[in-house]
Amino acid sequence: MNHVNDSKIALVTGANKGIGLAIAQGLGAAGFTVAVGARDDVKREKAVARLQEAGADAYGVALDVTSADSAAAAAAEIERRSGRLDVLVNNAGISGPTAGGVQDPTTLDLDVVRAVLDTNVFGVVRVTNAMLPLLGRARSPRIVNVSSNMGSLTLRTGPVMAAYAPSKTMLNSITVQYARRFADTDIIVNACCPGYVATDFTGFAGSRTPEQGAAIAIRLATLPDDGPRGGFFDDEGVVPW
Template sequence: MTSRIALITGANKGIGFETARLLGGEGMTVLIGARSADLGEKAAATLSTEGIDARFVHLDVTDSDLVEAAAKQIEADHGRLDVLVNNAGISPAEGMGAPSATSVRAMREAYETNVFGVIAVTNAMLPLLRRSPAGRIVNVGSELGSLAVIGDPSSPSFQINSLAYPSSKTALNAVTVAYAKELAGTPIKVNSANPGYCATDLNAHSGFRTPVQGATEVFLLATLDDGGPTGAFQGGAEEPGQPVPW
């Protein structure tokens, strides 16, 4: 049997890189989506030295030409896609202040990557995922996107009240639910993973979890068997795979 094909966006570092490593370790061919050819090639080369079939795919999720070209390349090389991990994400520095001090520019910047980029990549890859016997889409969300969590005064996340990043992840959760509903009745499952607060460049390495712990949450949803959930949101707790309230 040919190996399963997984595309991970933003896979040159952080949680995306560790997700590629975990999926590759299971024998999947991992396509390292990266906007920097240099960093993407290096990440693929590193995983190749570990015996993983890793290949760089040039992909800036905000660039529609590159998204279309990536889909064409994957079709030509593999004919289908089994797993799509929408991992690429940003937290614009300009969007970290109080809501009333947040510019629309910062909002647009966050949404371009964290929301519109996910929709663009998903729509481009869906024809290939439909050719898989068990397609899996994992959107890498955040508990900061959970209205139940950020609205709960007893949650540590209640203290964080910026607008750009958290609301983009709330919108991403809505995207997950909408695609899960559209694709219900097909073999494709669509879920949101919460990696938890992991030490990566995104937060200047202030997270208390490792990128591997975060990637493990993504891995679980990317490798769900046919009986697994769709339209779910899970991760971030000590025990992997725990549900997160919306």
Template sequence: MNASTARKVAMITGANKGIGRAIAGQLAEQGMTVLLGARDPRRGEEAAAALRAAGGDAHALRLDVTDPATAQEAARWIEERFGRLDVLVNNAGITGSGQVAPQDAHDQVPSAAGLDMVRAVFETNVFGVITVTNAVLPLLRRSPAARIVNVSSHAGSLTLAGAPDGPFAALPPSAAYTPSKTALNALTVQYANELRKDGILVNAAAPGYVDTDSNNHTGHLTPAQGAAVVVRLATLGPDGPTAGFFSAEGPLPW
């Protein structure tokens, strides 16, 4: 262990670009040591180097959330270097439709969606969260005030998605991305229920429609704006909520 163990330690998956990188940057600005999980080690190190150049304490970790071996290796590295983990942000996710705007994702219409694509989305967006969370949970239990934030989407709200005149009424129905975020919300509640007695707060965050590669940069919010709600939930005090679903404006309906 080194002197930086006095800082809180946060790991963010999918952190080499977009919302994940913005989350890492904002947590670093608050004085945390940030661990940037990335499938591509080179891109992860480039992002970490940029944060270090800006004065942050940042380190890259090779982490593919669909590969349990990399999650276990990341957990071992964190244990050896820091002995604990204070914040986990499960940010890594895929749309399944490539770099297209939601209104163009017609390949996800339930009656026509390919099962391989649906499985791939759930593998990252849901099973990957379980893989990473369980790998580092022993380290989170060593923190006096651990926080887990799962990056979800407004689309994961059954209430919003099911409203005939709601915000998603004009978009093609989805058998992959949207249900994966609904499942992630349900998973968030179950982890929160299990870990409540340990003082670990677990919440889901909806960043909003952010300008990222995943939507071919059609979003109207910046990554920094989208990251703000995630960072707020990652830094909750002891009386903060758990088992909740939040946007920048406040609680969202399930």
């Protein structure tokens, strides 16, 4: 028999460091039981220990978003531990390499594009669809996809990165497709941009802290039932597509 926790359950992917860990910390502080999804066993357990030291209820879930089998196993583990899922934050993402012109559109390495899409887009679909039966058991399920304003066709921010930026454009588009599909359900799906955050992802060059970057994801994860659906948001409000 499942021991079903009374507190809300959140899975954060790529939660072992950076913005993902900050999102997990914020949700833990808000009273969520946090499932820390990450590939690396050592980093995952370190993150769980940090969350527990801060007073959060947390446990680790082995999760490689590039593997459908891993996503299915993670869903089975969460079902066993918690019985349902209230919040899914698809945070795991990669920038892909940039040296040697591999993300210059004129010399684009399509294998780099495939690898970036496999994590940033296909990974979100794999994990989301694996978790949908568990989300269906929640009263107010929320899905948050961590995107980037580099995926905005209007803003055209950041350096030219012809694998990474289009991966976030496609992630935004797929977010809208999920939101349309779930329009008549309790599942609310949105995308967010954490901004330029100082993590190892940016070579610690960002101007924002991980906690600042995590705030919008936490807000979207805890939206009321009449909250927005299928949108793209940062701290300032709506991000243009």
